[in-house]
Amino acid sequence: MLKLASLFLLLFVALQVNVQARELSSDFVKSQSGKFSQGGLVVLQLTEGTKVSLNGAALPVVDNYTVLGFGRDAKLRQEIAFTRGKKSAHVPLTLTKRRYSIQRIDGLPPTMVTPPEAAMARIIAQGKLKRQARAGLRREADFSQSFRWPVKGRISGVYGSQRFYNGEPRRPHFGIDIAAPRGTQVVAPAPGKVTLAEPDMYFEGGLIFIDHGLKVISAYMHLDSLNVKVGDQVAAGDVIATVGSTGRSTGPHLDWRMFWGGARIDPALVVTGSPSR
Numbered sequence: 675m676l677k678l679a680s681l682f683l684l685l686f687v688a689l690q691v692n693v694q695a696r697e698l699s700s701d702f703v704k705s706q707s708g709k710f711s712q713g714g715l716v717v718l719q720l721t722e723g724t725k726v727s728l729n730g731a732a733l734p735v736v737d738n739y740t741v742l743g744f745g746r747d748a749k750l751r752q753e754i755a756f757t758r759g760k761k762s763a764h765v766p767l768t769l770t771k772r773r774y775s776i777q778r779i780d781g782l783p784p785t786m787v788t789p790p791e792a793a794m795a796r797i798i799a800q801g802k803l804k805r806q807a808r809a810g811l812r813r814e815a816d817f818s819q820s821f822r823w824p825v826k827g828r829i830s831g832v833y834g835s836q837r838f839y840n841g842e843p844r845r846p847h848f849g850i851d852i853a854a855p856r857g858t859q860v861v862a863p864a865p866g867k868v869t870l871a872e873p874d875m876y877f878e879g880g881l882i883f884i885d886h887g888l889k890v891i892s893a894y895m896h897l898d899s900l901n902v903k904v905g906d907q908v909a910a911g912d913v914i915a916t917v918g919s920t921g922r923s924t925g926p927h928l929d930w931r932m933f934w935g936g937a938r939i940d941p942a943l944v945v946t947g948s949p950s951r
């Protein structure tokens with residue numbers, strides 16, 4: 675009997691919370707932009723003093739802004755919790771499911787598909803460098819404005835596609851590829867701080883990371899020349915590099931990627947405007 679009573683109590687509490695969620699969300703969120711989708715990034719402007727968590731993990735809040743990101747294969751059911759003083763709300767939400775295509779890239783040197791033993795130490799050391807530069811520890815939010823295209827041109831590869839290199843299955847593609855002539859200027863799509871600027875990474879070739887704050891990092895690959903160094907603060911529109919075909923690449927293009935912590939975000943869901951020149 676006691677068990678049944680507590681079950682009803684639980685049910686009652688659960689219903690209350692659900693009702694509160696609908697009524698209270700405007701109490702916690704002033705404005706919202708972005709897409710609740712696999713590969714999406716959502717920026718929330720919270721009411722003063724609101725704390726927020728995603729699936730139980732507290733998120734950083736700066737100047738009342740917070741960011742939520744969802745990876746390529748993020749589970750569709752997510753839960754955001756808000757608290758301010760004694761008020762709280764749990765908001766369950768369902769992400770939009772994405773469909774990803776298959777892309778085949780042929781004509782690569784075999785060492786770019788399966789690296790030789792001799793290259794492994796270099797690849798491992800560079801992986802560590804990337805993880806450090808991607809830790810996303812900056813608290814400042816530099817991007818309350820929107821992201822612009824870092825370069826304009828034809829889109830030659832999209833986020834999420836399952837990739838085959840010279841017929842061999844490899845990890846999905848997490849960037850958006852923009853074909854442009856070698857030497858075309860690459861600009862910062864939003865303000866931030868450079869956390870990595872390496873001219874010769876094994877797979878990425880010339881590579882730059884920009885930390886935009888609140889766990890959001892953007893990356894630029896296959897660069898021909900680099901105009902910035904680690905620690906530089908860049909403004910939106912600043913020239914950071916030029917387009918190239920360095921690393922694992924079959925022609926000049928920019929591979930633009932975005933991260934929210936460990937989650938890989940689709941830049942196409944974040945950027946505004948058209949990529950055509």
Ligand SMILES: [Zn+2]
Binds near residue numbers: 831847849850928
């Ligand atoms: Zn690419």
